[in-house]
Amino acid sequence: MNTQTQTPKPMSFAILMSGMLEKGALDEFRQEWRNYQRCRKTHLAMEDNAAFPLLDEVGGGAISEAGLAQEHSADLANAERVDNASTPEDAKQAFETWKKFQLDHLAHEEQVMSPLTMKTAATPEGRGRVVHETLVLPALEHGDFEWYLAFVIERLTTYGTANQPPGVAVRVFAWGLQYASTPGEWTRWKKIIHDNTSKQIWEEMVMQFQIDGEGKIKD
Ligand SMILES: [Fe+2]
Numbered sequence: 001m002n003t004q005t006q007t008p009k010p011m012s013f014a015i016l017m018s019g020m021l022e023k024g025a026l027d028e029f030r031q032e033w034r035n036y037q038r039c040r041k042t043h044l045a046m047e048d049n050a051a052f053p054l055l056d057e058v059g060g061g062a063i064s065e066a067g068l069a070q071e072h073s074a075d076l077a078n079a080e081r082v083d084n085a086s087t088p089e090d091a092k093q094a095f096e097t098w099k100k101f102q103l104d105h106l107a108h109e110e111q112v113m114s115p116l117t118m119k120t121a122a123t124p125e126g127r128g129r130v131v132h133e134t135l136v137l138p139a140l141e142h143g144d145f146e147w148y149l150a151f152v153i154e155r156l157t158t159y160g161t162a163n164q165p166p167g168v169a170v171r172v173f174a175w176g177l178q179y180a181s182t183p184g185e186w187t188r189w190k191k192i193i194h195d196n197t198s199k200q201i202w203e204e205m206v207m208q209f210q211i212d213g214e215g216k217i218k219d
Contacts, residue, residue, distance in 0.1 A: 013159070014099050021092040029091065037079060038144065039151050044072055045142035050134040051113075059116040066112045071105045078102070125216060128179030132217050136180050149177075149189060153196040167201050175209050179216045186215025 013036060020029040048069060056063040063069070078098040085091035120130040139145045156173060160166040174193050178186055190212060194202055205211035 013155070014103070017095065018092075018099075021088055021095060024088045026088050026091060029088075029095075033082060033095075035151060037083075039148055040079075042139050042142050042144050042148040044076075046135040046139050047109075048072060049138040049141075054120065054130070054134045055113055055116040058119040059112075062112055062116060066108065068105075068109060068112065071101075071108065075102055075105055124179055128176075128216055131176065131180035132182075136177075136185075146188075146192060149192050150196045153193050157197045157201060166198075167204060170197050170201050171205050171209060171211075174205060174211055178211060178213070181215035182217045183215045189215075 017029055017032055017036075020026075020032065052063045052069060075098070078094070078101055081094040082091060082098050085094045117127070120134075121127045136145075139148065152173065153170060156169040157166050160169045164172065170193075174190075174197075177189060177193075181189060193211070202211075
């Protein structure tokens with residue numbers, strides 16, 4: 001279990017992977033890269049198959065107009081160049097291209113999607129149900145959700161996000177998921193969260209957010 005300080009580390013994934021390439025540690029890089037791409041596949045399945053169509057509907061075609069699905073295709077093409085790189089030099093060049101596009105894409109998505117998510121339902125419970133239908137179910141269908149959950153929680157616990165220290169990042173993700181889970185799902189998933197975060201973060205979430213309670217979606 002880690003006990004990292006609660007300091008945001010911008011672009012920590014990218015810095016970590018760039019550092020591996022700087023050292024010429026290609027095998028280490030490839031392992032990390034494979035994990036990250038595996039995680040991205042679940043994320044893409046959620047967005048392309050359900051979140052984009054829904055947000056397009058509530059946003060009058062804003063997602064299509066912004067070309068977010070096309071950006072996913074470009075991102076995958078960039079990722080393929082990293083997959084196929086045979087030397088640390090090639091990998092570094094392909095990785096830098098992928099990274100720049102990826103970060104611009106994430107910023108673009110946030111700018112277009114964030115205001116629309118509030119329009120999907122009037123209450124947190126209503127939005128939880130929408131998230132269940134448009135993110136969780138497609139992710140389950142994709143078939144790798146529990147691995148994805150463990151990986152995301154472990155990384156958020158270690159690094160946080162660009163804007164949030166680890167404790168906040170894990171809590172925002174876990175609390176959102178609790179609202180988007182049925183009681184049966186949450187029984188399994190809270191255990192995965194517990195096993196992949198720190199004792200300190202888990203205890204804070206239990207005390208302040210009743211994260212060990214029930215999934216909020218009632219059948
Ligand atoms: Fe995306």
